[in-house]
Amino acid sequence: MNIIWNKTSGQFHLYNDRISYIIAVAPSGEMTNLYFGKRIHDREDFSYVVFRMGMPNIAVDADTETYSMELNRQEYPSFGTTDFGTSAFEIESENGSRVSSFVYKSHNIFSGKRVISGLPATYAAENEAMTLELEMEDEQTQMTLLLSYTIFEGYPVVARHAEFKNNGSAKVKIIKALSCCVDLPDQDYEMVQFNGAWARERMPVVRRLTGGTTSIESKRGVSSANFNPFFIIKRPNTDDFAGDAYGFSFVYSGNFIAMAEANSYERLRILMGINPERFTWVLNGGETFETPEVVIAHTDQGLNDLSQTYHSLYNNNLVRGKWKNKPRPILNNNWEATFMDFTEESILKIAAKAKEAGVELFVLDDGWFGERNDDFAGLGDWVENPGKLPQGMAGLARKVNALGLQFGFWIEPEMVNPNSNLFRRHPDWVLAVPGRKSSLGRHQLVLDFSREEVVDYIYNMLYKVIDGANISYIKWDMNRSLTEVFSLGCPPEEQGMVYHRYVLGVYSLYTRLIEAFPDILFESCSSGGNRFDAGMLYYAPQAWCSDNTDAIDRLRIQYGTSYGYPIVSIGSHVSAVPNQQTGRSTSISTRANVAYFGTFGYELDLNEIDDKEFEKVKEQIEFMKKHRELIQFGDFFRLRSPFETDQTAWMVVSKDKKKAIVGFYCMRSNVNTLPGFLKLTGLDPDARYRMEDKEYYGDELMNMGITLLEFYKKGFTISEDYASFVTVIDAI
């Protein structure tokens, strides 16, 4: 890895073994991109790729009239001079002008990476990454723009963000401040985005890019289940196993926009950042605004490789603390077993049975506090309900610990029910427009986390509950989108800052709780997977993937999620049948075979299943304990897409290629067809492996494939709906 500054040509070449990223100072003084892709040799001067030609458009250099921004690739374009594409930022001066021109002033190259204050971001030790900071200046507004680029040693990745500083005394307004722009020199690409909604999150959808803009966004205050803030730009023939692609992952949990714009001159512009809708940041003299980070990756080896890049980078350089790279405890959560209708006694009964099965952690979900017996009351009152927990959280934790289990519980700190003591005391602490009706979501309002005193209050309440008890885990939920976003804590001209300040408030509460209780494992949740993003992973290393726990639906949800997020971050549990969301019944084996590929746990009362199934559960837990390190941290490969066929398959391979685990699932039976073959991948072609009771070379398994008939003797058949198998492959 290195960053070369070529003074004569004014060019920067960031490279490692896999990628090159080349930037130059343009004739206009702004920064232009010359190349981003597979690693190429360095040379003094790459300016032969700059288009200088007298086309019928407007030139930015008055001398020769041959250089137009529109024909060239920009690093962080503004609108208002000769680039007619979508801008990366917009600043309004006191006189109302929105034209800016940031020109190169200086740069700084250093080992490692700086933190972005108050925001989540990847981190790196000095030997893991190098950073280039370009300092640009707009004389008229007396503002500085810092563009930051970090290249990592072991990953085909560049992490980018921008920073604005107002050096003058006049106030300016930032109307738009995206995190990155990547201009590519041709448009033969498709966009893979991850669409969804509650209970059907992160379904990959491919869109062909043609003239104009193709975009996804969230305006819900959370990153959302509707459009995930991760997307891929790929060549049409790129698939999981081969081909060129770029990934864009936003390390942020609020409103976002991601866009690909094809202009009339073969340029494809990709932009990502905070959604400018309802965003205005007032920057007084001396103040700084930092955008969140976008992690951009490139592969020439297909989408499995792209996903593995994000998996490893996020496991090693985003997730922090005690749970970084640690296999996760197998848990039993009571939500689908009891909802809010429980007593300490009924909870302990579920926990005791879980212990007998081999579970390690018991989680008490919603309903333990205030008057919380249904959705209508109690949120905001973070004090134990004595009817349900007579000796408080500490008492229950002691009793669960005495069974030999760790203990954790559920919170939803950002919310309040109108029917709560908190709301009665502080009706002004919610996001609401004075005099207007507030929309409810699940009968609750959103607390104004843009205000420090609100975050403080919630922190102190939660601190008391956690501090007195032996707590190993917390599930942090968030169950509605933001509406009527207005804060009584802000003057009128700062209302455009509230969405972002809200997210900063969420991050600050996470930071304070993590600092106070560094050993607690946090799992984020937002009606399932409504806030499954890289920003959250910085605080909570795992996320409840979806409220849809049906094994067959989960195949698609987990398959889609695996494109951008590590397997160890995917909260996945076995629940009861018929499934509460879909009514579908699948075997206990298939439910576990799907849930293994994630954090793994149970979302049911194990007292309710029969002895035969209970014996199976014990075996499943033993299996997961034995293999979770490999499943959660091995190289994960998608093998057969559940979006294309009635069968799906995936596998994990250990880093040393000595062990692999394959999962195969029949989503819909096919009558009178041959079972066929499944080609594996990622193994050592020359190594010999044992699978079931036979031996094979790696190249056999990868090229001829495994015959699915082999598994018929174990009861698996593709003429049975929802049949599945998981098999372990060991090098001999």
Ligand code: DGJ
């Ligand atoms: C939504 C979550 O996704 C569920 O798992 C559960 O925790 C409920 N909220 C509790 O209200």
